Amino acid sequence: MRHTISVLVENKFGVLARIATLFAARGFNIDSLAVGETETPDISRMTIVVRGDDRILEQVEKQLNKLLDIIKVIDFKETRHLERDLALIKVKSAKNNRSELIQIADIFRAKIIDVSADSVIIEITGNEEKIQALMNMLRPFGIKEMCRTGIIAMGRGVK
Amino acid sequence: MIKSGAEIFIECLLMEKVDTIFGIPGGVLLPIFDKIYDSPLRFILTRHEQGAAHMADGYARSTGKVGVCIATSGPGATNLVTGLATAHMDSIPVVAFTGQVATNLIGNDAFQEADTTGITRPVTKHNYLVKDVRELEQTIREAFYIAATGRPGPVLIDIPVDVARAKCEFKKLDKVEIRSYKPTYNGHPGQIKKAAQLINESNQPVLYIGGGVIASDASKEVIELSEKANIPVTTTLLAMGAYPPGSKLNLEMLGMHGTYHANKAMQNADLIVAVGSRFDDRCTGRLDAFAKKAKIIHIDIDPTSISKNVVVNVPVVGDAKNILKELIKHVKENTHKDWLKTIEEWKKSKPLTYKNDDKLRPQYVVEAISELTKGEAIVVTEVGQNQMWAAQFYKVKNPRHFLSSGGLGTMGYGFPAAIGAKIANPDKTVIDIAGDGSIQMNIQELATAVLNKINVKIVILNNYYLGMVRQWQEMFYGKRYSAVCLNENASSGDKHSKSKQKKCMDYVPDFVKVAEAYGAVGIRVTNKKDVKTSLKKAFEIDKPVVMEFVVEPEENVFPMVPAGAALDEILTHLA
Known part of the structure; x- marks a missing residue:
């Protein structure tokens, strides 16, 4: 099962290595990983998306909690939450299909952020499905390059 | 008071009441060894860093105090690794210091450089690379606190030579607090009551105690609980000595080379009360055939030990001694007469023995x-x-x-x-x-x-x-x-x-x-x-x-549960 795990950590060197080691030692591939400061500058948040056996992942979460430098671990599995990912997609384009690309981008509320003679760069924000859907639409034009920030997640409501 | 990193090292060790350090000096440790020279600390010069790590471990295991060892950068540090891994697996409080090349050389393949914190990360409870002398005091104090509290374990501090030489204010911190590290000591009262209820309802209970009982100094409480309700006790290798030999409730060691009656008791129990033990594969035998009739209570300070190998009915997270003290109050007296009689029969049928002839065995x-x-x-x-x-x-x-x-x-x-x-x-x-x-x-x-x-x-x-x-x-x-x-x-x-x-x-x-x-x-x-x-x-x-x-060259250890067999598929002699 796919898990989105949010980890609050001390903003120190070596913390990422400790976390990565836990997943690597069990042969889990991390689908995505996003790290950034929180509202408190000495605390960072890591959002990790990983697929694997539920029981083993529960164990991994306990072990994450046990690591020094880790303040809190939240698995969004059963709580209402939002996920966002940002992707930059460079698509082949020529004069004759540029307007079609602009239309597709509009439908997805994506932005064209760069244009050159033979390509455009599209920026899109959304959950995994939305980005996947845009990718499917763009594939026939020819995707030259793509990069993504990795998913970040936040629980809904006050908590 | 302004002090050098090396002086802060000595001051912190004295504040932690360290009396003995085991180790070997080296190039990057020279500033520190110059301060050890006229400190009141007893320094034991070993012949190999692995020896130093095990000595610190033996010192710690036999006293409950934190053992301290020190090794130089590169090969000194890598030689400590086996000793740290040993202490880590058995939850032994050790603080290891390693020298490191100067901060401006780190990562440059300098002479005797190794990524010590990288290498030791999986075999320590925690480790540090101190890049600024102003962090040294806090780090050393944290290390001792982390090593000795919660589930104990080894902590390593890597000190670059320029940090040992640099100077800063020594604050004489009086306490350590770490926001990301708050071990649980007291068991949840509701869980303790549930555990007591299971114990009171059981007819064939076994106490399965491990190294955690020794770490938490809970031997007295285990004896009290087992005697109050006549619950037989089996010990893991690490819990040896926690329960008196000769007691009729002592089933001795379980597992691969445990006694026949301890393993039979585990397999036929209707309740296993695990205290500070972690259901290691050498203790459980084949997991899918392990204690099928038993409900399980697991008392452990480390939540990651619970339901790791065996699914637990009533987990109680906390310090064994504290939890047992509470638990004893809720447990009713019981004789478990039939159960103890059955175990006695198993014991008589296949006692722990060897061939007592005139050969030197x-x-x-x-x-x-x-x-x-x-x-x-x-x-x-x-x-x-x-x-x-x-x-x-x-x-x-x-x-x-x-x-x-x-x-x-x-x-x-x-x-x-x-x-x-x-x-x-x-x-x-x-x-x-x-x-x-x-x-x-x-x-x-x-x-x-x-x-x-x-x-x-x-x-x-x-x-x-x-x-x-x-x-x-x-x-x-x-x-x-x-x-x-x-x-x-x-x-x-x-x-x-x-x-x-x-x-x-x-x-x-x-x-x-x-x-x-x-x-x-x-x-x-x-x-x-x-x-x-x-x-x-x-x-x-x-x-x-x-x-x-x-001795007899081909003497074998029996009983034996072969690897991958169930605990009651136990061999008592060669087939």
Whole structure:
């Protein structure tokens, strides 16, 4: 099962290595990983998306909690939450299909952020499905390059 | 007060009430060793850093205090790794210091540079690289706090040479607080009540206690609980000494080489109360056939141990001693008469035994040690057959008196750990029960023992083999003895010769001469009738003594639950 795990950590060197080691030692591939400061500058948040056996992942979460430098671990599995990912997609384009690309981008509320003679760069924000859907639409034009920030997640409501 | 990093190192150790450090100096440690030179700390110069780590471990296991070791950058640090992993697997509080190349050289492949924090990350509870002298004091204090609290474990601090030289204000911090580290000590009252209810309802309960009972000093509470409700107790290797031998409730050790009745009791229990034990594969046997009728209560300070291997009905997270104290109040008295009778019958049907003929058998040597010391000596073991015979036949009376590398199974652990234990307990007899294979893995520490007058006794059960592997080859690989004979010259062409005995005189090394070369006393015993007199003599000599007992070479450890078998598929002799 796919898990989105949010980890609050001390903003120190070596913390990422400790976390990565836990997943690597069990042969889990991390689908995505996003790290950034929180509202408190000495605390960072890591959002990790990983697929694997539920029981083993529960164990991994306990072990994450046990690591020094880790303040809190939240698995969004059963709580209402939002996920966002940002992707930059460079698509082949020529004069004759540029307007079609602009239309597709509009439908997805994506932005064209760069244009050159033979390509455009599209920026899109959304959950995994939305980005996947845009990718499917763009594939026939020819995707030259793509990069993504990795998913970040936040629980809904006050908590 | 302005102090250098090296001075802060000494000050912090004194504040932590450290009296002894084990280790070896090196280039990047020069500023620190210059301060050790005139400090009140006792420095034990070992002959190998692995020895230093195990000595710190033995010191810690035998006292409950934090053991301290130090090694230089690069090879010094990598040599500590086995010792740290050993302490980590068995939850032993150790603080290790390593020197590191200067901060401006880190990552440049400098001379004697290794990524020490990277290498030791998976084998420590936590580790630090101190890049600024202003962080050193806080870091050292945190390290001792982390090592000794919660589930104890080793912590490493890597100190670059320029940090040891740099100066800053020494604050004399009076306490340490870490926001991301808050171990739970008190059990949840609701969980404790649920646990008590399960105990009160059970007809066939077993207490399965592990190293956590020793770490939490909960032996008294275990005895009280077991006696109140007449619950039989089985101990893991690490809990040896936590329950008195000779009690009819003591089932002794369980697992691969545990007693028949302990394993039968586990398999037939309707309730297992695990205290500070972690359902290690050597204890459970095949998991899908493990204790199928039993409900399980698991008391442990480490939530990651719970439901890791075995699904638990009532987990109670916290310190064993605190939880047991509460639990005892809610547990009703009970006789469990039928259950204890059944166990007694199992015990009678297949008791722990060996062939008591006139041959010199290793079990006899251990029994003689047990008898002569009345189980009051500190026994340290190596790993393999010697370790299992020690566990089976040394009837240890007190906690922290049986030290053994259980989790990692480190050959070479015993002798240096015995030195550490003897330094911490100068008035006690400390005996390392060793095999001829494992003793050679850290035999260089004889120099450390002799020069520092650390009067440990080494009992080598010499069977000319890496005995445990040989036993498995005999039982499961058609007696094809591959690379297990320590008395064999592989190039001589008679590698498959059956007559190992005739070459005894060629055994390398001659342990008596080795002992003498180091200035220790060497004694060789080849006859059963000389065992007790020789042991007595050795115990009276005020020097390290190496005793070589030339035992039956192909003696096996029984009972045995083969790897992958269920706990009750137990062999008591060769098929």
